[in-house]
Amino acid sequence: MGFNRKKSWLKKGLALMTSLTLLMGTIGCGGQTEETTSSKAPEETKKEESGQETAASSGNAFEELSLEGVELTIWAPIYWVGKTMTYDDNEAWQKVQEETGVKLTFIHPPAGEETEQFNLMIASDSLPDIICTGWGGDGLFIGGRDKYVEDEIIIPLDDLIDTYAPDYKEAIEKVVVKEQQKDFYTDNGSLTAFYAISPYEEWCYNGILIRQDWMEELGLERPYTMEQYENVLTQFKEKKGAQSPLILPKSGIDGNSGVFMTAWEIGPGFYQENGTVKYGPIQTEFKEYLKLMNDWYEKGLIDKDFSTRDDDAMKRMMTTGVSGMIIHSPDTVGSWMNGVSPIMTGGYPVLKEGERVNYRLTNYQVRPQFSYSITTACKNPEAAVKFLNYGYTKEGYMLYNYGIEGETYNLTGETVTYNGIEYPLVEYTDKMLNNPDYPVLDAILTFKTHMGPFIRFEHEGNPALDMQNAEIRKALTEEADTGLNIPMTTLNAEEGKEYARIMNQIQTYQDTAVLQFIMGTKSLDEFDSYVSDMKKLEIETAISFQQAALDRYNNR
Known part of the structure; x- marks a missing residue:
C-alpha cells in the first residue's frame, strides 16, 4: 500500500464522488515575548492575487499577538487504534509546538474512564486551559455547550474567533456547504469549539466485512438479503x-x-x-x-x-x-487481515x-469528535484561540494530516479541488507506510494526527486507507440513504x-x-x-x- 499508488485511484474515486487517574494542573496561559508570523489559509493566495487582504495579513491584532512562550494545558483523551500513546510521543504535536512557539502540557485520562474523568474535572476547582472531548464529542457536554458557557466552564468564542482565528472562520464559511454551517453553532447561535472540518462527506467507516478468500473459494456472491x-x-x-x-x-x-x-x-x-x-x-x-x-x-x-x-x-x-464476518471498520479489519486475506463488504x-x-452512518463536514473548547481558567484565551487557528492554515493542516514534509511525506505536485479550493496531494514515505517499528495503525498515532482541530483530509490523509478499503468505504456510503438519520442536534x-x-x-x-x-x-x-x-x-x-x-x- 503506498500513497503513490493511492493518489491515482483516489483522484478517480473523488471525481466519482463529486466530482473524513485524573491528572489535573492549573498552568494558565503564559505570556508573550516575540512576534510570530501567520500562515496562509486555503484561499489566501487567490485573495492576494486579486488585491484582497485576509485578516491574517492585514497587520491587525491577530498578527501582533505573539505565541512565543505561551503555555497551555490541554485535557485530551487519547485517540487510539493501535497502541495507546500519549501526545508527548506524537511527532506532529511536538512540531506544532516548535512552529507556533507554544508549550503544551497534555493531561490524558485513563482509557475507558474518559466520561467519568471529564465529569470529575468539571466538578473540580482545577480546569485546564483547553478541553478536548475525545470520541465523546458534543455528547460529553451533557445539556449542550450553552449550559457549560452559562455555568462558566467554557467560554463563548465568537468575538475571539473573529479576531484571532480568521482561518477557522474562513474555513467554516468557505469549506463547509451552506446547509451544514449551522452545525458549528449552538442552539443559542454561539461558537464554542474548534471542530475538525472535512472538505467533503467522509466515507463510512463501519459496516459488514467478510473474508474475501472464503467467498471466492466457496464460489459465493456478495450477499444482500x-x-x-x-x-x-x-x-x-x-x-x-x-x-x-x-x-x-x-x-x-x-x-x-x-x-x-x-x-x-x-x-x-x-x-x-x-x-x-x-x-x-x-x-x-x-x-x-x-x-x-x-x-x-x-x-x-x-x-x-x-x-x-x-x-x-x-x-x-x-x-x-474462527470467524469470517464482522461488523467493524474496514481500515482496522483490513490491517488485521493484511497477509491473511483481502476483505470485502456485504451489501446493506x-x-x-x-x-x-x-x-x-453519516459523517458531516463538522466532526465533533476531538473538538477543542477553551475554559474560564485560561488566563490568555486570545493566545489559545490563535494557537487553535493554526490547524486551519495550510502549514497547520498539512502537518496535522501528513506529518513532517520530507520525513513522512513528499508533495507530488498534484492537487485536488473541493468547493473551488485547491489542496496539495502527497506521497507517504516508508517511514509512515513500511516502518518496521511502527505498523501503520501505530504510525498514525506517532507521526501525524488522525482527528483534531484542523481541516481534515480523511481520504487523502489516512495511510491505513488502501485502495481496497477505500472502495469498501465508498460502497458503504453510496449504497444506503440517510432519510431516517437525525442531524447534529443538541x-x-x-x-x-x-x-x-x-x-x-x-x-x-x-x-x-x-x-x-x-x-x-x-x-x-x-x-x-x-x-x-x-x-x-x-x-x-x-x-x-x-x-x-x-x-x-x-x-x-
Whole structure:
C-alpha cells in the first residue's frame, strides 16, 4: 500500500464522488515575548492575487499577538487504534509546538474512564486551559455547550474567533456547504469549539466485512438479503469450519450503522420519520430483528461469546479462521487481515432483493469528535484561540494530516479541488507506510494526527486507507440513504440532565434484555413486557427531548 499508488485511484474515486487517574494542573496561559508570523489559509493566495487582504495579513491584532512562550494545558483523551500513546510521543504535536512557539502540557485520562474523568474535572476547582472531548464529542457536554458557557466552564468564542482565528472562520464559511454551517453553532447561535472540518462527506467507516478468500473459494456472491447472508454464514460454518461465523457488536446492535436491524426501516437508536423522532429498540419491527438474531445464534452462526469480545479477541478470531464476518471498520479489519486475506463488504442487508436501506452512518463536514473548547481558567484565551487557528492554515493542516514534509511525506505536485479550493496531494514515505517499528495503525498515532482541530483530509490523509478499503468505504456510503438519520442536534440544559438519567437506566436495561433475547435466555414472548418496561423507564420522555432538539435544530 503506498500513497503513490493511492493518489491515482483516489483522484478517480473523488471525481466519482463529486466530482473524513485524573491528572489535573492549573498552568494558565503564559505570556508573550516575540512576534510570530501567520500562515496562509486555503484561499489566501487567490485573495492576494486579486488585491484582497485576509485578516491574517492585514497587520491587525491577530498578527501582533505573539505565541512565543505561551503555555497551555490541554485535557485530551487519547485517540487510539493501535497502541495507546500519549501526545508527548506524537511527532506532529511536538512540531506544532516548535512552529507556533507554544508549550503544551497534555493531561490524558485513563482509557475507558474518559466520561467519568471529564465529569470529575468539571466538578473540580482545577480546569485546564483547553478541553478536548475525545470520541465523546458534543455528547460529553451533557445539556449542550450553552449550559457549560452559562455555568462558566467554557467560554463563548465568537468575538475571539473573529479576531484571532480568521482561518477557522474562513474555513467554516468557505469549506463547509451552506446547509451544514449551522452545525458549528449552538442552539443559542454561539461558537464554542474548534471542530475538525472535512472538505467533503467522509466515507463510512463501519459496516459488514467478510473474508474475501472464503467467498471466492466457496464460489459465493456478495450477499444482500437475509437469506443470502444466512447461506454465507452457514457455508462458513460447514465448509470452512468457522466456529463463530459472525461476530456481532457487544450490545447485539450495531450502534453506528444499524446493519441487519435497518432492514426493517428502523434505526439502532433514535431516528426520524418525516420529522417525527422514534426509538428503534422499542418498535414492533425490532422484535423481528431479535427473532432473526436468536435463530442464527441457535444455529451457531453467531459467536456465542460476542458480548465479551474486545478488539484483540476479534482480531484473533478473524485471522485464525474462527470467524469470517464482522461488523467493524474496514481500515482496522483490513490491517488485521493484511497477509491473511483481502476483505470485502456485504451489501446493506434487506428483506427483499432490490430494497434499499434508508439509514447509515453519516459523517458531516463538522466532526465533533476531538473538538477543542477553551475554559474560564485560561488566563490568555486570545493566545489559545490563535494557537487553535493554526490547524486551519495550510502549514497547520498539512502537518496535522501528513506529518513532517520530507520525513513522512513528499508533495507530488498534484492537487485536488473541493468547493473551488485547491489542496496539495502527497506521497507517504516508508517511514509512515513500511516502518518496521511502527505498523501503520501505530504510525498514525506517532507521526501525524488522525482527528483534531484542523481541516481534515480523511481520504487523502489516512495511510491505513488502501485502495481496497477505500472502495469498501465508498460502497458503504453510496449504497444506503440517510432519510431516517437525525442531524447534529443538541439537548438543552434542562433536557440534558434528565436525558442522561433516563438513558443511563434505559441503556443498562436494554443491553441486558437484548442479549437475553438473542441468546435465548429470555423468550421473545416477553417482548411486549420489555417495551412496557422501557416506557416505565421513561423512554418516551427521552424521545420527546430528542424531538424538541430536532425542532430547534430545524429552526436554527
